[in-house]
Amino acid sequence: MISDKENTRISKLLSLVLRHQPSLLGIELDEQGWTSVDVLLSKAQIDRPTLAYIVETNNKKRFSFNEDKTRIRANQGHSVEVELGYKAEIPPKILYHGTGSGAIASILKTGLNKRKRHHVHLSSDTETAYKVGQRHGEPVVLEIDAEQMSQNNIEFYVSANGVWLTDSVPPRYIKLP
Incomplete structure (x- = not known):
């Protein structure tokens, strides 16, 4: 679909704007870190199949779509204020x-x-x-x-x-x- 180099470039861009600097592309994150897929696609100048491929194949599973794939967010690692809705869990030993x-x-x-x-x-x-x-x-x-x-x-x-x-x-x- 896309080259490894292009995949890495876009993944790094997504990490930057969805975790640290949404203003870099002029997007906004809601309180839970979600943003519109359509807006992101327009601002990042990438197409939907490429975005889906990156989300699905990212080896660190850094990104998630909502159920109807209209919104996207980073799974963790934010430096901007977001509430990801985590619930306390018992960890392994x-x-x-x-x-x-x-x-x-x-x-x-x-x-x-x-x-x-x-x-x-x-x-x-x-x-x-x-x-x-x-x-x-x-x-x-x-x-x-x-x-x-x-x-x-x-x-x-x-x-x-x-x-x-x-x-x-x-x-x-x-x-x-």
Whole structure:
């Protein structure tokens, strides 16, 4: 359908405007992060089959359509204010966080913090966490004692694409494997 290079370019554009800078294309996100597919198609100058292909094939499942495919949003990772409607869920015993080796000392001292995002992102498998860590230099996968966090009334949510989310991870719940 489209080249890998074009797929990547459009996916990055969608991530940017649906998570961080909707004004870049002159679109608006509603309170739950949704925007009109028709408006997005017009502003991004892409066609409906291309958008559908990108949403369906994105390896990180970053985007979702509503039921009738008239609206689209990013599943998580927003820096703009949106309410995605997550409900607290019981996490697996262990979750994982991928990072670069240069961040380890700081993380072990201060924990994992959401910074400008809505949540800290955690993975249920080491492979995904490793891939995330690669984006930040020499990858390191941290083990998160999610079971103990949950027992201590720290809430977790899971996005539509299986990413586990929490507000922060204090250092006492982080372990180097």
